Amino acid sequence: MPAKRQARAPVFAALGDETRLSLVAKLCGRRPYSISQLTRGSKLTRQAVTKHLRVLESVGIVHSVRTGRESRFEFDPQPIEGIKQYLDFVSEQWDRALSRLKSFVED
Amino acid sequence: MNDHIEKRIELKAPVSRVWRALTDYREFGEWFRVKLDGPFVPGQVSRGQVTYPGYEHVQWEAVVQKMEPERLFSFTWHPYSVDPKIDYSKETPTLVEFRLEKTTSGTLLMLTESGFDKIPSGRRLEAFRMNDGGWTAQMKNIENYVTQTS
Numbered sequence: 733m734p735a736k737r738q739a740r741a742p743v744f745a746a747l748g749d750e751t752r753l754s755l756v757a758k759l760c761g762r763r764p765y766s767i768s769q770l771t772r773g774s775k776l777t778r779q780a781v782t783k784h785l786r787v788l789e790s791v792g793i794v795h796s797v798r799t800g801r802e803s804r805f806e807f808d809p810q811p812i813e814g815i816k817q818y819l820d821f822v823s824e825q826w827d828r829a830l831s832r833l834k835s836f837v838e839d
Numbered sequence: 840m841n842d843h844i845e846k847r848i849e850l851k852a853p854v855s856r857v858w859r860a861l862t863d864y865r866e867f868g869e870w871f872r873v874k875l876d877g878p879f880v881p882g883q884v885s886r887g888q889v890t891y892p893g894y895e896h897v898q899w900e901a902v903v904q905k906m907e908p909e910r911l912f913s914f915t916w917h918p919y920s921v922d923p924k925i926d927y928s929k930e931t932p933t934l935v936e937f938r939l940e941k942t943t944s945g946t947l948l949m950l951t952e953s954g955f956d957k958i959p960s961g962r963r964l965e966a967f968r969m970n971d972g973g974w975t976a977q978m979k980n981i982e983n984y985v986t987q988t989s
Contacts, residue, residue: 822918836870837852837860
């Protein structure tokens with residue numbers, strides 16, 4: 733269960749930013765996107781988009797793929813799935829502990 | 840998906856009974872399944888040995904934060920740190936809070952565990968949640984994506 737556990741906190745931190753979350757939302761709908769496509773229609777500069785993509789890349793949420801002269805970015809669901817599974821696991825342990833507490837105090 | 844865990848449970852027992860089950864270290868150990876070395880004291884480390892079948896090798900360690908009689912009991916820990924190969928002490932601990940409220944039939948127990956995000960201020964995420972779409976919707980997108988592609 734706790735495999736790759738160390739990687740979780742940075743994933744949460746990377747997602748704790750509105751701009752990055754909006755990039756993730758865009759990227760997880762379709763793939764891959766170039767930086768120009770991600771910049772178009774947004775208030776962000778190309779540099780800002782690049783900076784945020786690098787943060788997401790550092791925790792494995794996006795990967796860059798080279799197509800010709802351009803880098804494109806694609807979404808990788810794995811790190812987010814990982815933290816979700818971890819929270820589900822902790823949550824389930826609490827359900828069990830609280831049901832034991834219930835029997836304990838109600839008996 | 841959230842960055843914290845929240846549970847509510849109705850217990851048919853008086854608040855004083857629930858408070859004892861939570862804060863008396865022997866009683867806590869009974870239902871939580873851990874053999875603790877000594878009483879809970881705010882500001883101090885609580886240590887013991889997990890007694891849950893299959894996890895007897897696991898050391899329990901938490902730092903007691905608050906004990907406000909019959910209202911609030913809290914501690915920080917590294918949740919379910921069951922892998923002996925991992926040094927959990929390097930990670931930021933999460934905060935577990937038990938809040939008690941008297942009801943007509945007994946006690947309402949509210950549990951929260953927070954701090955999974957390790958962000959100094961959780962406000963950014965909170966703010967995002969209030970924006971249209973929000974975190975939940977984004978996670979839905981991501982989940983849809985995951986299901987479609989797996």
